[in-house]
Amino acid sequence: MIDTHTILTGFADALTLHNLFFVWFGIIVGQLVGAIPGIGPVMAMAIAIPFTFTLNPLPAIGFLMGVSKGGLVGGAIPAILMNTPGTPDAAATTLDGYPMTKKGKPEKATKIALYSSVTGDAFSDIILITVAPFIAVVALKMGPIEIFALMVFAFSIIAGLVGDSMAKGIVSAGLGLLCATVGLDPENSTPRFIFGYFELYDGIPLVSMALGMLAVAEILRRMARIRGTIKSAIVIPKAQKKADRGVSFVEFWACKYTILRGSVIGTILGAIPGLDSSAASFLSYATAKQASADPKSFGKGNIHGVAATESANSAVAGANLIPLLTLGIPGNLAAALIISALMIHGIQPGPLLFQEQGQLIYGLFGTLLMANVLNLVSGLLGLRLWARVIQAPESIIFPAALLLCMTGVYLATGGLFGVAVMFVFALLGYLMSSFGYSVIVFVIAFFLGERFELSLSQSLNIIDGDLTILLSHPVALLLFILAIVSAIWFGLKSKGKPE
Amino acid sequence: MHNRISGIFVALFGIALLFFVIPYQTEAVDYGWLKPATLPSIAAVIITLSGILHAVCPRGRIEFRLSSALRALLFFCIGILGLCMMTINYMMAAPILMLVLMWVIGERRWKWLFTGIALLPACIWFCIDFLLKRPLP
Numbered sequence: 001m002i003d004t005h006t007i008l009t010g011f012a013d014a015l016t017l018h019n020l021f022f023v024w025f026g027i028i029v030g031q032l033v034g035a036i037p038g039i040g041p042v043m044a045m046a047i048a049i050p051f052t053f054t055l056n057p058l059p060a061i062g063f064l065m066g067v068s069k070g071g072l073v074g075g076a077i078p079a080i081l082m083n084t085p086g087t088p089d090a091a092a093t094t095l096d097g098y099p100m101t102k103k104g105k106p107e108k109a110t111k112i113a114l115y116s117s118v119t120g121d122a123f124s125d126i127i128l129i130t131v132a133p134f135i136a137v138v139a140l141k142m143g144p145i146e147i148f149a150l151m152v153f154a155f156s157i158i159a160g161l162v163g164d165s166m167a168k169g170i171v172s173a174g175l176g177l178l179c180a181t182v183g184l185d186p187e188n189s190t191p192r193f194i195f196g197y198f199e200l201y202d203g204i205p206l207v208s209m210a211l212g213m214l215a216v217a218e219i220l221r222r223m224a225r226i227r228g229t230i231k232s233a234i235v236i237p238k239a240q241k242k243a244d245r246g247v248s249f250v251e252f253w254a255c256k257y258t259i260l261r262g263s264v265i266g267t268i269l270g271a272i273p274g275l276d277s278s279a280a281s282f283l284s285y286a287t288a289k290q291a292s293a294d295p296k297s298f299g300k301g302n303i304h305g306v307a308a309t310e311s312a313n314s315a316v317a318g319a320n321l322i323p324l325l326t327l328g329i330p331g332n333l334a335a336a337l338i339i340s341a342l343m344i345h346g347i348q349p350g351p352l353l354f355q356e357q358g359q360l361i362y363g364l365f366g367t368l369l370m371a372n373v374l375n376l377v378s379g380l381l382g383l384r385l386w387a388r389v390i391q392a393p394e395s396i397i398f399p400a401a402l403l404l405c406m407t408g409v410y411l412a413t414g415g416l417f418g419v420a421v422m423f424v425f426a427l428l429g430y431l432m433s434s435f436g437y438s439v440i441v442f443v444i445a446f447f448l449g450e451r452f453e454l455s456l457s458q459s460l461n462i463i464d465g466d467l468t469i470l471l472s473h474p475v476a477l478l479l480f481i482l483a484i485v486s487a488i489w490f491g492l493k494s495k496g497k498p499e
Numbered sequence: 500m501h502n503r504i505s506g507i508f509v510a511l512f513g514i515a516l517l518f519f520v521i522p523y524q525t526e527a528v529d530y531g532w533l534k535p536a537t538l539p540s541i542a543a544v545i546i547t548l549s550g551i552l553h554a555v556c557p558r559g560r561i562e563f564r565l566s567s568a569l570r571a572l573l574f575f576c577i578g579i580l581g582l583c584m585m586t587i588n589y590m591m592a593a594p595i596l597m598l599v600l601m602w603v604i605g606e607r608r609w610k611w612l613f614t615g616i617a618l619l620p621a622c623i624w625f626c627i628d629f630l631l632k633r634p635l636p
Contacts, residue, residue: 396611404623407627419582
């Protein structure tokens with residue numbers, strides 16, 4: 001276990017003005033881009049990664065976490081005011097948020113969304129801080145065979161849960177693994193798939209892949225959809241009753257069980273790799289409606305509906321870091337981007353992180369807690385401002401995002417080759433998402449590819465052709481069986497309708 | 500139908516990888532359990548089998564529209580042209596790229612065009628070249 005001195009030093013690092021400034025800046029950026037439908041915090045995080053190179057790891061990760069947390073708050077603004085979720089996470093918020101706006105209570109709706117979001121986020125952060133070190137201790141006892149089995153199990157779960165077809169999920173995972181093998185192989189150091197480009201000896205640049213698949217592909221899709229229309233402005237009516245402009249303590253306290261239930265659902269689902277916050281928010285909404293004495297009022301502007309969805313989707317953010325920090329397995333896109341930022345800063349996520357980078361980890365935990373406070377303050381001060389700022393037309397937002405992606409990748413990879421690779425992945429990302437192949441599974445498989453190959457190599461050397469050795473690794477055996485069972489289960493379970 | 504075609508294409512891609520790409524793009528090594536071609540071959544087999552499975556039993560949604568795809572391809576080509584121009588000079592390429600993209604989207608209001616064409620590239624240059632001292636192309 002980590003000693004108290006390291007823990008306290010880590011928390012002290014989180015409280016430095018330098019760190020707090022970048023976290024706060026990230027939150028501002030996150031709330032702003034979250035409020036702009038189509039951009040979202042994931043795209044903003046992807047664009048921001050190359051610009052964090054000049055920072056130390058803690059402010060860099062803190063900035064990205066700020067963008068992620070701020071985005072969850074910002075995403076609720078257009079969902080409530082325009083019936084257009086700024087992020088997919090906020091889709092369920094429209095169910096009761098927009099009816100509240102139509103009733104003339106937009107500020108009340110945005111404020112309960114903010115309070116619930118911050119409460120859910122803080123809840124999951126506290127669970128992360130208390131649970132993660134113990135999981136890491138258990139994870140450290142795992143050998144290469146167990147790690148390999150765990151990754152196979154994680155792939156089977158992620159491929160099954162994300163998207164609407166198991167076969168498509170497996171194809172995405174296979175493609176991600178294949179792209180991860182570009183460059184020198186870990187056992188023999190021979191070049192693979194370099195096609196005469198010496199730049200590929202180090203593998204496909206992480207930033208190029210991430211920005212191409214996540215940001216540029218989406219930018220191309222959004223630009224293709226614009227047909228000369230100008231983005232509609234958001235207007236907050238001035239003539240609101242005083243009681244409708246805020247949330248009283250009595251109203252907030254009345255939502256305590258709804259928020260707690262949402263936070264627990266979000267935390268549990270967030271800790272499972274592959275499940276996104278949309279699932280958590282819809283599940284929380286359904287359970288809140290079920291538990292309500294007046295279920296018919298849901299969908300017609302019930303404040304509990306907004307509290308349920310926002311607490312759940314924000315609770316996913318902290319819980320997503322549990323598998324990432326303890327096992328090195330990113331659960332969703334935001335976590336995958338955090339893992340890439342850690343790797344770019346020379347930090348390998350996984351159980352060893354707690355031993356080797358204890359101060360950084362507790363600095364990150366302190367940063368997450370402070371980010372919640374800053375998120376609340378910035379949200380209270382900025383909700384009206386974001387609603388005004390997001391009136392900028394899409395005709396400038398998306399070209400500007402593309403230019404920033406190109407500039408960022410150039411800076412990160414040190415040349416235009418990386419930008420060209422980014423465009424190749426943008427095309428791949430566009431085609432994959434158009435045909436329903438999960439980009440999330442691809443990205444996660446790409447990030448895990450190198451470790452997957454390494455643990456496979458170590459496992460094969462340990463087994464040395466004798467499969468009976470697996471019997472002396474019951475945990476690995478159990479994980480392999482679970483992987484097969486889950487693959488069959490998700491394969492048989494008809495999630496999508498047959499064509 | 501699109502779903503089934505995508506499955507066939509994926510399966511063919513996997514087969515092409517197995518028989519044409521992997522043998523020529525990896526080196527043959529005759530020692531060790533994990534050879535350079537092992538994991539790529541496993542991935543290719545998985546892709547092929549899943550592609551066949553998907554072609555036989557297609558499931559899931561498709562959001563492919565030819566008109567949107569062609570328009571996206573147009574923006575992709577503009578981006579590539581921007582990249583080619585950047586090999587000459589960033590400060591020349593960025594405003595032209597912004598102008599073409601905004602114009603094709605349909606933006607005609609001068610204040611937004613000015614913001615995109617002049618202010619944004621200038622802002623990027625100021626932050627990166629001037630403040631961070633990192634050279635732009």
